[in-house]
Amino acid sequence: IGVVKMQPADYAQEDMAFVKEELELFDPEGVNCWVRSEEVVGDMKVCLTRFEQDTGIAVNWTLFEERTASLEHNPSSHAACNVYYDKETEDYVRQLEGYIFDRFQYQSCCEDA
Secondary structure (H helix, E strand, C coil): CCCCCCCHHHCCHHHHHHHHHHHHHCCHHHCCCCCCHHHHHHHHHHHHHHHHHHHCCCCCHHHHHHHHHCCCCCCCCCCCHHHHCCHHHHHHHHHHHHHHHHHHCCCCCCCCC
8 A cells, every 4th residue: 555645844834733732731531531433332331321320310221222223333344454554654643643642542553453
């Protein structure tokens, strides 16, 4: 797979500096519950369970199960993540956006790596 890589200087440095500055100030612990795109339904269950515990308000789990059972789960066919993110590519992403890895405690570009 051919990848066209832009050098960090090719991006608007001002924009990158602003995003980095804001993310360095951001504390993910200030959010009650995160729903990751890689695990939407499972994370929603965790967050809704916490919501029930914190508020005493019951979640309609029957409706939740009905609605989530009919979701189309990424019907595209694609290669495994590590096909797209080899070591060189991951190093490049970390060079550009290492602060995101730090803030969200990502160990790798690929969850299964």
